[in-house]
Amino acid sequence: LMVWLRRTTHYLFIVVVAVNSTLLTINAGDYIFYTDWAWTSFVVFSISQSTMLVVGAIYYMLFTGVPGTATYYATIMTIYTWVAKGAWFGLGYPYDFVTVPVWIPSAMLLDLTYWATRRNKHAAIIIGGTLVGLSLPVFNMVNLLLIRDPLETAFKYPRPTLPPYMTPTEPQVGKFYNSPVALGSGAGAVLSVPIAALGAKLNTWTYRWMAA
Secondary structure, eight states: OHHHHHHTHHHHHHHHHHHHHHHHHHHHTBEEEETTTTTTSHHHHHHHHHHHHHHHHHHHHHHHTOTTHHHHHHHHHHHHHHHHHHHHHHTTOOGGGSOOOOOHHHHHHHHHHHHHTTSOHHHIIIIIHHHHHHHHHHHHHHHHHTSOOHHHHHHHSOOTTSOGGGSOOOOOTTTSOSOHHHHHHHHHHHHHHHHHHHHHHHHHHHHHHHHO
């Protein structure tokens, strides 16, 4: 039994990380993902999403050793969130009530780095982690610009369960930072590298546990 459990450790980790990634997305900017807080806390959202994506994607990718699995991991997350989006739509909310974050292009860059460097783990951590942190805020801002104003939706369809201090507020553009995309990309690029290293280390630890 213990041998079987050890051999399935990686698969259990993948399921747990993928599910928790979706839950973290929900909590990163209110429980309807980042629709409410898209403009006011875009930097915080960008950092949380970049690091969350890279830790699971690099773990999954190094586990299989096959470029493309990071994109597969991001696709799983995207499918989960679209299911949640459909659930809210089924409850009578508008279709754009939940904005699904864009993870797949950044995960593709991670896969491309791993493939171009001939499966070099350290290059994937440093170069791939940087590319994920740099690109994710850009893709998500483009995504937000293509939909209706999230704050309009937030005020039109308030959630009665939200306490007053979590009520969406109008963004103070330029008051704290002039470019949320630049700040999110810069901070995300720096933080995604050590988090990618953590994901790689988790992969090593589970291998050692399996061999114990």
